[in-house]
Amino acid sequence: MGLSFSSFTTSNIPTLYQAPSPAYLSVHSQDDPNNTERTTMTAFLETHCPSLFKPFHPAWWLNSGHLQTAYCVFGDFTKVDKIVYDRKLLRLLDGGTIGLDFTPPVSERTVKDDVPIIVVLHGLTGGSYESYVRGILVPAVTPKDDGGLGFRGVVVNFRGCAGVPLTSAQLYSAGHTDDLRQALIYISKAYPNAPLVGVGFSLGANVLVRYLSEEGNRSRLQSGCALGCPWNLVNNSDRLQSNWFRRQLYSKGMGGNLVKLLQRHLEELATFGPDSRLTAKLPELFAIKSPTLLQVDARVTSIAGGSSPPFPFPTAHDYYKWASSHHCLPDVQVPLLAINAADDPIVHEVPLEVGRNGRVVLFLTKGGGHLGWFESSDHWREVQRWVTRPVYEWLRATAESLVPDLERPRDIVERDGWISEVGRDNLGVKELANAGHVDGAHGDSGLLAGL
Structure with a gap:
């Protein structure tokens, strides 16, 4: 409820x-x-x-x-x-x-x-x-x-x-x-x-x-x-995505923060190789202009946001469902x-x-x-x-x-x-x-x- x-x-x-x-x-x-x-x-x-x-x-x-x-x-x-x-x-x-x-x-x-x-x-x-x-x-x-x-x-x-x-x-x-x-x-x-x-x-x-x-x-x-x-996390993500204002301001603000954090560690990320869990989809992510939090979580967090198992998850939605408190x-x-x-x-x-x-x-x-x-x-x-x-x-x-x-x-x-x-x-x-x-x-x- x-x-x-x-x-x-x-x-x-x-x-x-x-x-x-x-x-x-x-x-x-x-x-x-x-x-x-x-x-x-x-x-x-x-x-x-x-x-x-x-x-x-x-x-x-x-x-x-x-x-x-x-x-x-x-x-x-x-x-x-x-x-x-x-x-x-x-x-x-x-x-x-x-x-x-x-x-x-x-x-x-x-x-x-x-x-x-x-x-x-x-x-x-x-x-x-x-x-x-x-x-x-x-x-x-x-x-x-x-x-x-x-x-x-x-x-x-x-x-x-x-x-x-x-x-x-x-x-x-x-x-x-x-x-x-x-x-x-x-x-x-x-x-x-x-x-x-x-x-x-x-x-x-x-x-x-x-x-x-x-x-x-x-x-x-x-x-x-x-x-x-x-x-x-499922319902809150759905709400952020369904509203243009929240998607543009908050979802992209949080997504942008995560991208900037990753970009600060580019030298360290390069040492893991292009096929690691964390780096495999970074080129795809970095190619997105102003990614939303959902887009970042789909390519990075749901895959490399924790130990395996349970990571990686098939989708960000699956990760949100598991990670909710x-x-x-x-x-x-x-x-x-x-x-x-x-x-x-x-x-x-x-x-x-x-x-x-x-x-x-x-x-x-x-x-x-x-x-x-x-x-x-x-x-x-x-x-x-x-x-x-x-x-x-x-x-x-x-x-x-x-x-x-x-x-x-x-x-x-x-x-x-x-x-x-x-x-x-x-x-x-x-x-x-x-x-x-x-x-x-x-x-x-x-x-x-x-x-």
């Missing part, structure tokens, strides 16, 4: 969707933190995340989903939410490389090894520089004495994104979760006593939901937060907060029934666009992201107040210098190098940020 946004309520208070039968969570007692008590998901939210139940008023000059999304893409965020990362490059067993950006950097201040860690997954062609990522991480990693949470943050930059080298004939995708899985193995090995909570944006939200469903009760993340998740919600076993905007021009349908899973809640805001949620700040010329406050509250609550009801994750083992999990011989990760500092306020020039 999905939602047609034309029927959405006119209230500015986000609408809560949840399962008919409540789930009960174990939390530390507010009277005595050494004791635990049981509470429903709704009561947990009302107590710890009050911002979710307050109105969101879009800035008057950003009063539509298109304007909110455009500001996310074209707004200047270089002077706000400044952040610096320590980058670690990780080689994966299949030859691929991902980049983990940790903050705060070691040179800036020392953080205890057992403090909670926020694991962030960016959008389609983004990275740790994205303004929506920094907007969440900056207040979360700010020291408690300065009004923050004092947490550690780490952004998982997908293969080829945000300056990460492309070292195998495989990309990432909305459905492939092994790169996240291997990043979490590495993080858990480095910080075995730190609670891990996950936040995903757009494509990264889809990866997060699928990971949580696949891992079930043995998830290394004890909670998740999915922002702007595309959910039903709405049908995965029944298997999620940790508390999951999802927030979508009803006027999101990219995401048309959201799972109102939340998989009939009491651990999953979905909040829909009337406005906000795609990863926008901009509201007026105290200064009339400036805006701030409404979504920062409820996500901040959720991260604090699930990292500090929640008592996870999970089984022990698979044991981590080391084999010939590779870190992996018992029973998963196809996975393995090792640190290549500490790649130094990354200035989070400056991203990939030429790419449309926020998409």
Whole structure:
């Protein structure tokens, strides 16, 4: 069951969707933190995340989903939410490389090894520089004495994104979760006593939901937060393609971003040979002027967007059907907060029934666009992201107040210098190098940020 946004309520208070039968969570007692008590998901939210139940008023000059999304893409965020990362490059067993950006950097201040860690997954062609990522991480990693949470943050930059080298004939995708899985193995090995909570944006939200469903009760993340998740990729793609305006603006914008990302790695792509999964159809793709996202996914993502099997897929439609996350919600076993905007021009349908899973809640805001949620700040010329406050509250609550009801994750083992999990011989990760500092306020020039 999905939602047609034309029927959405006119209230500015986000609408809560949840399962008919409540789930009960174990939390530390507010009277005595050494004791635990049981509470429903709704009561947990009302107590710890009050911002979710307050109105969101879009800035008057950003009063539509298109304007909110455009500001996310074209707004200047270089002077706000400044952040610096320590980058670690990780080689994966299949030859691929991902980049983990940790903050705060070691040179800036020392953080205890057992403090909670926020694991962030960016959008389609983004990275740790994205303004929506920094907007969440900056207040979360700010020291408690300065009004923050004092947490550690780490952004998982997908293969080829945000300056990460492309070292195998495989990309990432909305459905492939092994790169996240291997990043979490590495993080858990480095910080075995730190609670891990996950936040995903757009494509990264889809990866997060699928990971949580696949891992079930043995998830290394004890909670998740999915922002702007595309959910039903088939229906959302059909809608983008059926509307001229959305096809020209959004589908071609996202498709163009993926083409530019690939073009930045032409030297690396040449080393894989013309007949590899990743390169075989690149000449055909590059010959298309302004390709849509569907055209890129048909020639690249559906073929090389993950390991084989299940890749390659016969068509982009087959890939979308497999990679969708709405049908995965029944298997999620940790508390999951999802927030979508009803006027999101990219995401048309959201799972109102939340998989009939009491651990999953979905909040829909009337406005906000795609990863926008901009509201007026105290200064009339400036805006701030409404979504920062409820996500901040959720991260604090699930990292500090929640008592996870999970089984022990698979044991981590080391084999010939590779870190992996018992029973998963196809996975393995090792640190290549500490790649130094990354200035989070400056991203990939030429790419449309926020998409």
